[in-house]
Structure formats: C-alpha cells, structure tokens
Amino acid sequence: MGASIVNDSRPTSIRIFLADGTPDGLRLIDKSNWTGRAVVVSRSEIERALARPELGQPGVYVLVGTAEDGAPMLYVGEADTLGERLKQHVAGKEFWTRVVAFTSTNEGLNKAHVRYLEARLLQLARQANQWLLENGNKPTPPPLSEPDRADAEWFLDEMRLIFPLLGIDAFAAASGQARAHAAADTSRDEPPMLYLAERGGEGRGREVADGFVVLEGALARAAEVDSIHDHMRDMRQQLVDRGVLVTDEHALRFTQDFRFSSPSLAAGVLVGGSANGRICWKDRAGRTLKSLQDARAGVA
Template identity: 45%
Template sequence: MTPARPFALRLFVPSGQPDGMRIVEKTNWSGIGFVVPRSQLKEFTQRPEASRPGVYVLSGPDPEGGADRVYIGEADPLGRRLEQHQTRDFWTTAFAFTSKDGYLNKAHAQHLEARLIRLAQEAKRCRLENAVQGRSITLAEMDRAEADGFLEELLLCCPVLGFRAFEQPTGKPAAMSRRLFHLKGPDASGQGFESPGGFTVLRGARGRTDFVVSASPAWVTARAQLVSQGVFLEETGGLTLAQDYEFSSPSQAAIMLLARNANGRTEWKDAKGVTLKEHQEKAAEAASQEA
C-alpha cells in the first residue's frame, strides 16, 4: 500500500460569508471543485465553470435520522443540470467538480459518475437516490488514465470538504497496527479502533436484534437502513456486521451493536479493560505536558 502523502488545498470563499459557496483547488491538480449551498446555486451557475462538463453530488439530511441522502450525476453543462435539480426537495448542498483547463469532456464525466456511484454503493455510508445507475462507458486508454487520475484527486478533496460518502475503512491489516477496543453486551460483541472519520468496527461484530423500548427512533431508523444496505446481515440470534464499517463516532458504533443508548467512550475497552475515554484522557494529558 502506498503511504499517504501530505497535500495542500486552497479554499476560496468569493462571497466573504463563511457559510457561502466555497471553491477548492489542489496543488498540482487541473481540477476545481465547488461546495454550493442550495440557496446560492445562482452564484455558481453564473460562473464560467458552470458552462463546462463535470460531475456533481447532491447531498441532504434524512428527516428520519438515517444516513444522508445523496444523488450523483454528470452533466454538460453543469450549471443547467443543477438548476433542473431544483425540483428535488431533499438536497441542501451540491458538490460540483470540473477542470480548470477544459480537458475534462462528457465521456470523462460519464466515467466519473459511474465510478462514484459504485464507490458510494460499496461504502454504504449514504442513502443513494439514483434510480438509474451510471453507465460504464469504454474510454481510450489515455482518457481512462486521465479520468481515473482526476477521480483520485477528487476523492482526496471530498473528506476535507466534509463529504465522506465515498470513504471505506482502511482494512484489517491497517487495523492490526492500531489499538483495538472491544465491546460486549447481551447478544452483542465486537472489536474496532478509532479512525479519522469516527470509529471503525471490524467485520463479524454481532448486534442485538431488537432495540430497547427507550431507544431513540432515529437510531432504530439508522440501523434499519444499514440492514437494508447489507452492512448488517440478519442471522439467527442477532445481526452480523458484513464488512469493516466506519461509524461517525464510538457512541454510534456502540449503539448499533448494543441496540440501546450508549456512551461509546466508556463502552469500548481495550484487552485490559481500560476504556477508550481513559486512553483519550491520557493522550490529552501527555500532549499538554509536551506543549
């Protein structure tokens, strides 16, 4: 595995408002990205980049408390297509990507759309709204290399911009180099580790089938979505986690397994029974002493 390399992003807010449209550029990348609040779509469509081909993502919260709803598409031009999506009620933010030098074409965009849809399906971190899956098209060898290179850079930008629907856990080999924490409860058990996006639980973890009566309906809905996506498999005696999966926090991970409200910082413990909370406090104390 190639080690992660440091990289730099330039973030520009043309309106001067912190919650306004943001423009992102990455060092040595010919692409450019836009984070567009729905209320400021007009500001994007008036820019020259909106007349180019590209790929976009619409994202919005699930009112029932489940994973964010996401729609992935491609367009030429981007601006006109995003305006047509005003008929969709669910989205609050659009992420749009195109090239600065105009080399990205319609075929590149279609390839990117298909790849992003596939990545979102595999990651299972969102509720995908696409009724029709992206078409996998045949590209010339050089065009495919260019599109895949563009995709790599785009995927580096997304988490920094707060969009994590394409991310997948680093995998068990990487997990073995981290401190593992364990959780046990009635009909529930699992092991996992702290990860950049929250807390990753390893494949094979067991979850209690039914939530307690006092559990938040939002948690019940969230886990039902994970079952429908195939993240959890319904088996005799409980649920089984079908893949390594990154939850947004240690508490969410604990709640999904224990089927009750839980503080993940105290539920997750290492092999000696030391809680995640104690480890975090020791790390914070050590950092303050070194400062």
C-alpha cells in the same frame, strides 16, 4: 476497479476561496498541481453559482442532503453543461441542500471523462455502502484509451481527497479508514483493535479520524431497550434496510465494516440502547477507549 484507499501521506496544499466572503456561501476549491476545481454551494445560493464560468463547462457533481429518516443521502451526476443540469435538479429533486461540482480549469474534461467519473463515483459509493444513494441507475464506465483512463483516475483521486474536507465520506469504504488514519500518523502502525462484549452485543472495531468503524461479523442485540432514542432506533432500521445488518439466529450480524460518527453510536447500535462508547470499547488488556485517548493526550 476496486475502491482503493486514497492516502499516500504526501503533504499537499488545498485552497478554499470564499467567493462572497462567508464560510457557508459559495466556495471554490483548488489543489496544488491539479487542473480541477470544485464549486461548492448551498441550494439557497445556487443562483449565484449558475453565473460562474465553471458551471458552463462539462463536469461531474454530487447533490448532498438527507433522507426522510435523517440518513445522509447523495446523488451523483454528470453534464455537458453543469449549470443547466443543476437548474433541472432545483425543480426535480427535493432532498438536497448542497451541491459539489467538479470541472477542469484547462478544459481537460470531455463528455467521456465526466461519464467515466460519474460511473466510478457511483461504483465507489455502492461498494462503501456508507450513505444512501438517490441514484437508481448503475452506469458502466465508458471505454477510454489507456492514457485517458489514467488521467480520469488521477482526477478521481484528487476529488476523493477533497470530499472529506466537505464532510462527505460516502466514497471511502469503512475497511480502509483505520489504515488511512494510521498512514497519516507515522508514530504508530494502526489504531489498536477494540472490543465490545456486553448487553447482548459483541464485536470488534477501531477509531478513525472522524468516528468509529465496527468490523464485519460483529453481532448486535436483536431486541431494543424501551428507552432507546429515536435516532438510535432509526439508525438500526436503516442498517437493516440496507443489508448492513442481517438476522443471524438471535442477533443482527454486520455483513460489512461500517463507519459510525462516534464510538457511542457504534456501541449503542450493538447493544440496542444508549451506551458510552468511550467506556464500552476496550483493548485486549481491558483498557477503555477513554483511558487510551487520555494516555495519548498525556492526561494523568
């Protein structure tokens, strides 16, 4: 199955319950007309979560953290008893700082379902190639009946609506972000195509809700300026290591669409140094991203 875009533009209600009354503490997330529930907790507060009845059930979970070089990293897993598995990860995995665990409020998930969800999440994360994956295995989805598979895919779609609310965009391919962003705004078809051509970098891209997508085929300058920031240098090396950037004669070519946290970071990777993305990225008429944003906001 491919990585479909989860965006049908239907209004919905999602409730986040702060179980201990603090925004960064234990959180329970429910969605209208959904039998699932997400439990979100930091590693430092995991003991409180382990006492929750939700973690005594089967479910699928994501450990979230950063790699040594600062890149966002995650681990996807499943368990018959979520709490027992998470206890093992407290002792066995160092990188993670937060866990998001999904289970059912009506005991609707069994072992086959959660194994299927784990395999599909890993499949989506690898296809998107936006975050580092700590998983070494590549499980295949277990065989399910057609009704059970449909139920599992529906559950997965609901999960994928919740992940971005938690700052986790690892399961959405960058190629779908601009279309999804446009689908949520009926006043325009899609964000305008923007172009960069300076200092040896050349490429196309589009704004998305939480960043900027550089499109496949863009060329980044191979050499870096002496004043490049460590973060920019590390980002370029990460993309090379993951095969997002490959050597193409005297440049580095993007092998896929890739989502950056800002237009300036996207521009900086292309030019090999600091860059103001709001000025560097322009539409076909030569208007800068800054001028387009100002016009949308009604700024004279």
